[in-house]
Amino acid sequence: MILNIIGTWVAATLTLAILSFLYKDNPLYRAAEHIYVGISAGYAVIYAWSFDVYPMLVERFNTNMTAHNNVEAWILLVPALLGVLMLTRSNLTLPALAALSVLMLVFHSFSWVLVVLAVMCVAVFIPTLIDPKIDWISRWPIAFTVGIGSGLALTASFQGYLLPQVSDTLRPLVNANNIVVFVGVIATLFYFYFSKEHKGALGTVSRVGIVFIMVAFGASFGYTVMARISLLIGRFYFLLHDWLPIIR
């Protein structure tokens, strides 16, 4: 209960500190900004450890080793090695090693897989000392990731986006909605046809396309304004409901 009250007061103070920028830049605002940046950075480290490295690597490795699934345990080092190689790009192997050691100490999480990971970091760091240009090796894991992403996206784009959307556009022109969609799609496509100068009939159609694009932008902007006001309402609701008991 007391922690909730403290948390609410801290959140309210930081909210007001950030909003104070609307009057003018001030030390309170800058302090809140720096606190935010610092906490975000710290959170990112804990996030990577608690949600990625520990459950996906350490815990899984330990579980497989306990179950005597040695191959399934040690094969986890392959993606781990790809991750370490990626660190060579910004020469982050030593900071990563330091962070790993600190996290192992803080969370008392000893595992052989972490020792191997640390050895990997050192093994990758030494060649970068000798020849910094070796960072080209970081392109391998990036290529691997891009390859997987592209493979997954290719089928999904066709199966889940392009084909359903194209097939939905081809509707019988029996009502106003279908006609508007048909005209809008054709006119917008013509607007993005750049192989011929937009003159004559092509110019007319592409101008209709611009109208449709502008309507879409307007709708999108209207929704964006609505979203920003909603966020403001959210903050005011917090201040007036959770912090000051004005709304009940």
Next chain:
Amino acid sequence: MNFWNRIANVDRRVLYLLLALSVALPLITKPRTTVPVSEAVKGVYDAVEALPAGSVVMISIDYDPSSAPEVQPMLIALLRHSFRRNLRVVVMGHLALGLPLADIALNQVAPEMDKEYGRDYVNLGYRPGSTALMVGIGREFRDYFQTDYRGVPIDSFEFMRRVHNYRDVGLLVSLAHGTVADYWIQYAGGRFNVPIIVGCTGVSAPSMYPYLRAGQIKGILGGLLGAAAYEQLIEHRGSASLGMPAQSWGHGLIIALLIIGNVGFLLSRRKGKK
């Protein structure tokens, strides 16, 4: 200096103050409003209503505190509706920061509706993997989620023993503030034909309508307005409904300022030409 010049040179802090008042006053005075229910919101309501009792609703928490004012009321209303219909709720997420928000909503709604963790709902937590995870759980949940977010094996929960992939999910709900909803539709909907509804921020709402029209999703809750309309449908007004008058006043002020600004600009220009 004439009236229009004075308006054009008004201190921007006055406008901030006016906007703050236009939002705060309706929150304090709480005027009751009714919002129109769109077909998109009705689609969400109907999709939940159409599920037989005991069906599994999987809610993906793909937003974080930056979008919570818009999306959190949707989660609370959806949980309330699902629990009222005796549906089993499985919560998961692609953003670790969204998990505490799911917990807050579950801890608020479940006791009200007399629902029990493990029997009526489960929180699987966050897993990295994004689109690979979406495709992977189409084969088997356990490849990614052997345990819930507390580390309890999911097979220790009775209803989870029969949940293996999308075939066992009656409805997939993506509550998202970015492109994750698109990914669910394209990767899970396109490949596995799982029925999907989307709750998203106002910014992303327009990009969801083509999916609705094409029948790829059953309904959309777009922004605070969508959440308020849904609260109205389930007859339980929450923070979204409370925020609607403030939303209207805020919009009214912005529209008025736009009109005044443009009229002033046109008049000043005409005067300048003369």
